[in-house]
Amino acid sequence: MRTAELITQKLTEALTPQSLKVDDESHLHAGHSGHREGGETHYRVYIVSNAFENKTRLERHRLINGILSAELAGSVHALAIHAKAPGEAGDR
Numbered sequence: 001m002r003t004a005e006l007i008t009q010k011l012t013e014a015l016t017p018q019s020l021k022v023d024d025e026s027h028l029h030a031g032h033s034g035h036r037e038g039g040e041t042h043y044r045v046y047i048v049s050n051a052f053e054n055k056t057r058l059e060r061h062r063l064i065n066g067i068l069s070a071e072l073a074g075s076v077h078a079l080a081i082h083a084k085a086p087g088e089a090g091d092r
Contacts (some may be wrong), residue, residue: 003045011045013069017047045064047083049083049086060081
């Protein structure tokens, strides 16, 4: 299973998001730290979930980092997170 699919699966199971988009941005980081041939190292996540209600940005990021701890300790070098509760400005 590709890493983006695994990230999608784990976040879907844990947070039941209203929307979720996982972008593999590894190609944008060629030649930078953490980049490996074949990619699957740098990701950007856009997620809207009720699980983020009344949580700070830091709490939301910690929650996602906890869910993806195995990937962050392994193949994923960088993860940009855009986490919103439903109805917040800029939700996707």
